[in-house]
Amino acid sequence: xxxxxxxxxxxxxxxxxxxxxxxxxxxxxxxxxxxxxxxxxxxxxxxxxxxxxxxxxxxxxxxxxxxxxxxxxxxxxxxxxxxxxxxxxxxxxxxxxxxxxxxxxxxxxxxxxxxxxxxxxxxxxxxxxxxxxxxxxxxxxxxxxxxxxxxxxxxxxxxxxxxxxxxxxxxxxxxxxxxxxxxxxxxxxxxxxxxxxxxxxxxxxxxxxxxxxxxxxxxxxxxxxxxxxxxxxxxxxxxxxxxxxxx
Amino acid sequence: xxxxxxxxxxxxxxxxxxxxxxxxxxxxxxxxxxxxxxxxxxxxxxxxxxxxxxxxxxxxxxxxxxxxxxxxxxxxxxxxxxxxxxxxxxxxxxxxxxxxxxxxxxxxxxxxxxxxxxxxxxxxxxxxxxxxxxxxxxxxxxxxxxxxxxxxxxxxxxxxxxxxxxxxxxxxxxxxxxxxxxxxxxxxxxxxxxxxxxxxxxxxxxxxxxxxxxxxxxxxxxxxxxxxxxxxxxxxxxxxxxxxxxxxxxxxxxxxxxxxxxxxxxxxxxxxxxxxxxxxxxxxxxxxxx
Numbered sequence: 001x002x003x004x005x006x007x008x009x010x011x012x013x014x015x016x017x018x019x020x021x022x023x024x025x026x027x028x029x030x031x032x033x034x035x036x037x038x039x040x041x042x043x044x045x046x047x048x049x050x051x052x053x054x055x056x057x058x059x060x061x062x063x064x065x066x067x068x069x070x071x072x073x074x075x076x077x078x079x080x081x082x083x084x085x086x087x088x089x090x091x092x093x094x095x096x097x098x099x100x101x102x103x104x105x106x107x108x109x110x111x112x113x114x115x116x117x118x119x120x121x122x123x124x125x126x127x128x129x130x131x132x133x134x135x136x137x138x139x140x141x142x143x144x145x146x147x148x149x150x151x152x153x154x155x156x157x158x159x160x161x162x163x164x165x166x167x168x169x170x171x172x173x174x175x176x177x178x179x180x181x182x183x184x185x186x187x188x189x190x191x192x193x194x195x196x197x198x199x200x201x202x203x204x205x206x207x208x209x210x211x212x213x214x215x216x217x218x219x220x221x222x223x224x225x226x227x228x229x230x231x232x233x234x235x236x237x238x239x240x241x242x243x244x245x246x247x
Numbered sequence: 248x249x250x251x252x253x254x255x256x257x258x259x260x261x262x263x264x265x266x267x268x269x270x271x272x273x274x275x276x277x278x279x280x281x282x283x284x285x286x287x288x289x290x291x292x293x294x295x296x297x298x299x300x301x302x303x304x305x306x307x308x309x310x311x312x313x314x315x316x317x318x319x320x321x322x323x324x325x326x327x328x329x330x331x332x333x334x335x336x337x338x339x340x341x342x343x344x345x346x347x348x349x350x351x352x353x354x355x356x357x358x359x360x361x362x363x364x365x366x367x368x369x370x371x372x373x374x375x376x377x378x379x380x381x382x383x384x385x386x387x388x389x390x391x392x393x394x395x396x397x398x399x400x401x402x403x404x405x406x407x408x409x410x411x412x413x414x415x416x417x418x419x420x421x422x423x424x425x426x427x428x429x430x431x432x433x434x435x436x437x438x439x440x441x442x443x444x445x446x447x448x449x450x451x452x453x454x455x456x457x458x459x460x461x462x463x464x465x466x467x468x469x470x471x472x473x474x475x476x477x478x479x480x481x482x483x484x485x486x487x488x489x490x491x492x493x494x495x496x497x498x499x500x501x502x503x504x505x506x507x508x509x510x511x512x513x514x515x516x517x518x519x520x521x522x523x524x525x526x527x528x529x530x531x532x533x534x535x536x537x
Binding site: 057 | 330331332335404411414417418421422423425426429
């Protein structure tokens, strides 16, 4: 489904991704683990096209700080030069880190916005699915999202991304800043989602609750892939154990 | 309160609302403070006049044509002058101000400085309300102002496009990640705001002569209403228009008409000094989570 090939990204002369390659097959749940500034968000922004958009924007303003080298293939097609909107149309949807929501809009309006590129029928189907996945959002339907807790906002952010009917859902650190209770709720939702057959690529620093759920995972450090394997293999890896489980 | 103050207060309020709607819409939907607003307003007046007098286009056809041309001009301003400086607020302000001045001074250079430039009214005649004679055009301005404000409120809350534009104004990268094209959205909001400026011009300019200085005055009026009401707030816009519209009428009636135009600047400075977020900006600040 998605192939990231020899991806290298520089922000000026700071290396963010170093010749990184990975592959995700349809229906897989793949995790990317790494500490702060490992390159997780850069990778997600690169796959979603946001990084390319930013590069174009900076270039238009007269500066070129971002260098992107490498290829992205989605369903066999080279999507490296495409804009974010085109990638969403193809089914690549990113739920950004730090529970991004449209704060002035209600929960329902946020969800409707998620279905911006979809037909009315698809939007209605997805609404049912999202409200079913996150029952708390039904209760908060008319609440302004800027007034909700971080956990509720994260559910909404995932729900908004789901409204776009993704084939490949990218989730960038969905557990970041959540309380243990909210974390559990989000993890349960992710588990349910992976069982529906949706292809998921998730980055996370807090690996413990996610690793048992994934089909395969990668560990990156300073933009470089250091370990890869199935969830069980990663959990048995002494380096991973030491870094992520404190064992 | 005298009936004339009430009626002309309402007319002045509606005029202010119409003038500021386009400016406020662009800021609310794309975050751009479009200082070319006065230029676009006057451009629309002159284009209508030129269509009618140079090309012989009937007034009722010249009106929709002007609105479309102004919309295209707004989108063009975005693609040519704003796209590259998007997000750099000071550069956006400088760029739009330069475009606005360029438009106005271009018309001055072309010789549009005499007293022959007037637009016809939609409906001739007047009516007596509580002993006050008021022409239909002024009543029409009230109607158009209210209708447009309501239409925009509905558009920004209940239409897919309106929601998308609001979303883009709040968080560009999140909007991009769900497939909303930021440049398209910003260009569209510029086009819409400019088309509304054209509607305002075609409705208000028939009340007098079209003059270049009006472009600058309109910009000050739009800024005053938007700042007093709180940028991005349609409710604030309506309330500020009523406050400033009545303040202007009362000043003209009971004090000295020469102070009427100063009211806007006074209100602008006062609000910026006491409550910079405007009358209705407060709610947004309180609702924001840290």
